[in-house]
Amino acid sequence: MALAGGGVTGGIAPAGGGVLRVLRAGALSTVQDQGRPGWAHLGVPRSGALDPAALRLANRLVGNPETAAGLEVTVTGCALRLSRAGTVAITGADADVRVGDRPGDVGRPLAVPAGAVVSLGPPRAGLRNWLAVAGGIAVAPVLGSRSTDTLSGLGPPPLRDGDSLPLGDPTGDPAPVDFTIGPPAPTELRLRLRPGPRDDWFTPAALGLLLGTAYTVSAVGDRVGARLIGAALPRAVAGELPSEGVVLGAVQVPADGQPLIFLADHPTTGGYPVVGVVDDVTGLAQARPGTTVRFHGPQR
Template sequence: MAAGRADRADPVRRAGRPAGPAHPRHPGPAGAGVIEVLRAGPLTTVQDLGRPGWAHLGVPRSGALDPAALALANRLVGNPESAAGLEITLTGCELRPSRAVTVAVTGADAVVRVGRRAGDVGRPLSVPAGAVVRVDPPRDGLRNWLAVGGGVAVEPVLGSRATDTLSGLGPAPVRDGDRLPLGPAPGPPAPVDVTVGRSVPREVLLALRPGPRHDWFTAEALDRLFGTAYAVSPVGDRVGARLIGAALPRAVAGELPSEGVVLGAVQVPADGQPLVFLADHPTTGGYPVIGVVDDVTPLAQARPGTTVRFHGPQR
């Protein structure tokens, strides 16, 4: 799924990457082991809490689409919350560690297995060396986050190990056959019997603050944005969530010079359909931004067709 460029409606142009394994020369700490990717699925990426503070150089934050879910998975296995793990999209994945590790899976409700043994989302799981960890496709929702004791120790770029799918910074998306280096084993995992997961709503409600370019749209456009339902388009990714619904008519025609955009910015291309920028959003864009969403986390689990409604910020 592709969200589209920030300043034009064309598909995203991603940075070119060399052929071959995504992580061919990342040996990691000596003796710390690796985790082999047997099945990566369509989009599994290495993510941590991102690389904030570089927007002035054109570098977006990136990082996990649900930072709290990744942080929880890391706490469950004894890692610091900032450790890198895997963000798994829609179809699950299969992994095999070279050493005994603890893993934890958070996010969407899914079946997790260690060898033939069933596990649970939201609990630390002991994995013997060479055992296969399988995360099945989620029953609902869209994404899972997997942490492994020691963290995924690929080389950091600008202080983060996160994969930025738009700019190409960080490691390439994970592919079958990759061998991801692990960091040294941390302390014991958290003594947890059960964690309370977040249910996936059938309707996503997003608080939106109008501006900075809401004056480029008619009053009818704002009425439509707040008064009608939209649906998540199949054309979306970590860059942004495209929505389908009532087109938002412009009051000002013509071109807008590219200007800064932030996480949660709702940009409106020429077709009038809103696009909500997510973690890998660009830092500038040339279409007007009608408003900014306070928290885009609910969109991390929104499958195509999910209903989305906007409302004003809570006071």
């Protein structure tokens, strides 16, 4: 039985390739690559890994092209079984890793015997890990990408216990490194904000509040957006705004005045005013609820 986007169930390997069997999917594990840019005019967001550099590193560690598809694993870890011998690498948050009975490490290539189970525990800090397998996850691409888009449903669905994913053929050797060190999970994020296009829909005090007070990451958030809690931003214009295009990093302000920062699976249009756009949202990939967020203007 085929999964949407090309995954297979029942442990059936594609001809000539191996299979990655999902024993425990965890809270949210998805197939991701570097996304599908260039389709926003058709209502399709980029999607892709929330930390593209972390997935690129995992791919380099196992000898894959940087564009290969891997897994993005959220909050609770996962457990996977490889049908063939191969190499895996996990990047992102610090967490316990085991290959069969052996302990492993985040940030290094790990040799995995055929049939061995790779177990990834919950992050000690942060939220997410990225896992690459030599050969890459070989689900069928949709609009040039194998990424799961949790908003539109494009690509393979989020993983479930018992799913199996086809693997491609390895194309390179694992990287000759002992260990790589990723950035620590943030306790406070400083995000550079470029005001507009609808900052004129807010009072002058609103921008001062946004740039001068601290916000915290809400527990209500996902790959679509990070909701913030803090000073409500008062509106200068009380009317309705027709839907217009939004981009990655757009800070939209719903009726409650609390900012929402759009992430990889954001919609391509929205009807609430966008007060500004954040240059780089990568840090939000590891921002747990309660993490402090401070905005600053482009001049600093």
